[in-house]
Amino acid sequence: MRNQRIIPAVLILAGICIAQTPDGNALLKKIDENMIARNKIITSRMIIHGRRGSRTIESRSWIQGAEKSFTEYLAPAREKGTKMLKLEDQLWTYTPSADRSIRISGHMLRQSVMGSDLSYEDMMEDPKLENLYDAAVVGEDTCLGRSCWVMELQAKVVDVAYHSRKIWIDKTRYNVLKEERYAKSGKLLKTTVISETMQVEGRWFAKRAVFKDVLNQGKGTEFILESLELDADIPDYIFSKAALRK
Amino acid sequence: MIRFLIKGLFRDRHRSLFPVITVTVGVTITVVLHCWITGVMGDFIDFNARFTTGHVKVVTRAYAENLEQRPIDLALLDTKAIVDSLKEQWPGYDWVQRIGFGGILDAPDSLGETRAQGPAMGFGIDLLSPETDEIGRMGIRDGLASGKLPERPGDILISDQFAHHLGVGPGDRVTLLTSTMYGAMAMQNFTIAGTVNFGIELMDRGAMIADLSDMQATLDMQDAAGEILGIAKNHRYQETVLAQMSDAFNKQWTDPEDEFSAVMLPLYEQNNLKSLIEYTSGMIGLMIFVFVLAMCVVLWNAGLIGGLRRYGEIGVRLAIGENKGHLYRAMILESVAIGICGTIAGTAIGLGLSWLLQTYGINVGDVMKNATMMIPDTFRADITPPAYFIGFIPGLFATVVGTSLSGIGIYRRQTASLFKELEA
Numbered sequence: 001m002r003n004q005r006i007i008p009a010v011l012i013l014a015g016i017c018i019a020q021t022p023d024g025n026a027l028l029k030k031i032d033e034n035m036i037a038r039n040k041i042i043t044s045r046m047i048i049h050g051r052r053g054s055r056t057i058e059s060r061s062w063i064q065g066a067e068k069s070f071t072e073y074l075a076p077a078r079e080k081g082t083k084m085l086k087l088e089d090q091l092w093t094y095t096p097s098a099d100r101s102i103r104i105s106g107h108m109l110r111q112s113v114m115g116s117d118l119s120y121e122d123m124m125e126d127p128k129l130e131n132l133y134d135a136a137v138v139g140e141d142t143c144l145g146r147s148c149w150v151m152e153l154q155a156k157v158v159d160v161a162y163h164s165r166k167i168w169i170d171k172t173r174y175n176v177l178k179e180e181r182y183a184k185s186g187k188l189l190k191t192t193v194i195s196e197t198m199q200v201e202g203r204w205f206a207k208r209a210v211f212k213d214v215l216n217q218g219k220g221t222e223f224i225l226e227s228l229e230l231d232a233d234i235p236d237y238i239f240s241k242a243a244l245r246k
Numbered sequence: 247m248i249r250f251l252i253k254g255l256f257r258d259r260h261r262s263l264f265p266v267i268t269v270t271v272g273v274t275i276t277v278v279l280h281c282w283i284t285g286v287m288g289d290f291i292d293f294n295a296r297f298t299t300g301h302v303k304v305v306t307r308a309y310a311e312n313l314e315q316r317p318i319d320l321a322l323l324d325t326k327a328i329v330d331s332l333k334e335q336w337p338g339y340d341w342v343q344r345i346g347f348g349g350i351l352d353a354p355d356s357l358g359e360t361r362a363q364g365p366a367m368g369f370g371i372d373l374l375s376p377e378t379d380e381i382g383r384m385g386i387r388d389g390l391a392s393g394k395l396p397e398r399p400g401d402i403l404i405s406d407q408f409a410h411h412l413g414v415g416p417g418d419r420v421t422l423l424t425s426t427m428y429g430a431m432a433m434q435n436f437t438i439a440g441t442v443n444f445g446i447e448l449m450d451r452g453a454m455i456a457d458l459s460d461m462q463a464t465l466d467m468q469d470a471a472g473e474i475l476g477i478a479k480n481h482r483y484q485e486t487v488l489a490q491m492s493d494a495f496n497k498q499w500t501d502p503e504d505e506f507s508a509v510m511l512p513l514y515e516q517n518n519l520k521s522l523i524e525y526t527s528g529m530i531g532l533m534i535f536v537f538v539l540a541m542c543v544v545l546w547n548a549g550l551i552g553g554l555r556r557y558g559e560i561g562v563r564l565a566i567g568e569n570k571g572h573l574y575r576a577m578i579l580e581s582v583a584i585g586i587c588g589t590i591a592g593t594a595i596g597l598g599l600s601w602l603l604q605t606y607g608i609n610v611g612d613v614m615k616n617a618t619m620m621i622p623d624t625f626r627a628d629i630t631p632p633a634y635f636i637g638f639i640p641g642l643f644a645t646v647v648g649t650s651l652s653g654i655g656i657y658r659r660q661t662a663s664l665f666k667e668l669e670a
Contacts, residue, residue, distance in 0.1 A: 048429065050319065050428065050429065051308065051319070051320070051505070052319070052428070052506070055428060055430075057430075078426075078430060078466065079430055079431075082431060093423070093431060093433070095431065095432075095433040097433065097434065098421050098433040098434055098435050099358075100352070100354065100358055100421050100433060100435070101358075101359075102350070102352045102360055102363070102421060102423050102433065103360050103363075104350075104423070105363075106350075106365070107365065108350050108423065111425060112425070112429055113431075114429060114430050114431060115319075115425065115426075115428050115429015115430050116429070
């Protein structure tokens with residue numbers, strides 16, 4: 001008689017728990033919806049803390065969906081005028097000193113961008129996580145004083161830079177607050193820690209973050225989002241190779 | 247008596263010709279082998295010193311920990327002051343700055359778009375200053391396949407194989423895409439002055455040589471260099487001297503608290519060369535020892551055979567009353583004369599052959615075509631002072647010992663039974 005009462009109670013409790021833990025892939029979709037806008041214009045600063053000291057690089061990027069982006073470096077003087085164009089899976093770079101635009105391919109994609117802890121491969125990766133990974137919620141945690149879901153992402157495509165990721169997602173804002181990226185061997189390669197967020201047109205973005213290439217002996221790269229304009233009008237010529245030389 | 251014995255040797259060819267030829271051949275082989283092995287080892291060390299390691303190399307402590315990666319972000323700063331100090335302290339060495347870098351070399355089409363590109367293994371060396379000897383030191387002039395040597399800033403040399411891969415030649419413009427010392431992207435246009443056959447597969451696949459000043463500007467390395475190499479002007483590898491130099495420099499310059507302070511590394515502490523040199527030296531010593539031992543046995547046997555062959559002659563000389571001790575001493579003196587003659591002849595021939603090997607060398611380029619390590623394509627013998635006397639060990643010593651042992655038989659001969667033996 002007692003068992004007949006306990007078993008339904010346990011089943012109801014388990015059902016409540018399952019109902020409260022969201023589906024990982026559904027969460028990924030919400031993260032992508034928060035992150036990816038039709039158009040974005042971003043002005044940012046990167047403070048690269050190397051073994052020999054720190055350097056600050058300022059840039060302005062024009063981004064269209066997940067496929068196209070154009071970045072122009074504004075400072076320091078040596079990097080001023082350097083531009084990068086990403087069109088789907090191709091990346092070109094231009095520097096005024098050589099007055100040439102060169103496609104970056106092969107092992108160069110694994111090189112660091114401007115000495116930072118980010119690689120060209122990181123820039124090239126499809127920002128839509130749901131296209132690359134299967135996700136599962138594995139726990140809960142608190143980051144930046146916010147309640148988070150902890151998710152494990154496993155690659156579902158072959159040509160992906162990181163085989164798995166662990167991300168901490170704000171339960172209500174659906175923005176990433178912390179991230180660890182792993183190789184196929186399980187070795188930790190890169191970490192990202194968000195220290196400040198900002199809201200633009202109802203969406204939440206990282207305003208300050210520290211990227212760290214764990215294999216690099218530097219002290220990480222600080223990323224500061226100076227301004228973000230969503231759904232701005234971006235002329236089509238921006239995403240052409242001709243724009244690199246303008 | 248010695249004159250009498252030598253006359254006897256000359257007049258009786260059976261007593262002298264075969265033993266002298268045997269000793270001469272043995273000593274010749276010993277001398278040539280010694281010079282060849284010494285030369286090959288010396289070439290290997292000298293080649294490494296000129297191309298990559300120097301006899302000593304000055305880098306930062308952090309760079310030293312990743313030496314094989316040649317990390318330019320950990321390069322030495324204020325190199326001019328360091329080089330000036332090194333030149334003053336050790337004038338017997340050439341002190342040269344070098345920068346090793348990697349990147350992509352991109353060849354454009356007529357519209358400036360990428361036509362071909364490939365990974366480049368780059369060397370920034372002093373090509374243009376009036377006092378430089380780097381072109382000779384790297385053997386670039388001999389390997390020039392087309393075009394000319396760099397004459398002005400912006401000129402580079404690339405490997406001939408790499409030039410064919412990119413479809414470029416002398417006079418063509420190419421762009422180097424690389425990272426500066428601080429990690430920023432660097433793109434620089436260069437003109438190909440010439441193409442080079444390095445004779446080293448690793449370099450022939452994709453080497454690029456640019457002037458040091460050009461690379462310092464491209465890589466944001468003003469008054470900086472990846473490495474400062476110290477190369478002995480006499481090309482001699484002297485391990486104890488290098489150890490003393492390194493100790494003295496490191497006491498003066500190295501700060502254990504500062505990973506960017508300068509540290510001097512002797513050749514044998516780089517690229518696992520210490521164990522390689524020790525192993526090779528050990529093997530060389532063992533090979534020469536075994537060979538000299540074998541030659542000793544051969545010449546000892548020759549002495550024994552000579553003694554046996556002259557069994558009858560010795561018997562007659564004993565029968566007519568010659569003293570056993572006198573006879574024994576005479577035989578030893580004869581072997582000394584044969585040993586000296588054979589050794590002098592063998593050493594002279596050996597040195598002659600070694601000189602030919604030293605002058606012309608043997609090209610092993612085809613054999614080492616797929617080698618991935620830096621190995622010279624021509625090996626040469628090296629005539630060092632020990633080559634003048636090493637032949638005396640098998641040539642004189644072994645012959646005399648052989649005769650001494652075989653001569654002991656003289657004392658066992660019984661005068662009473664001599665005629666019976668002779669009749670038999």
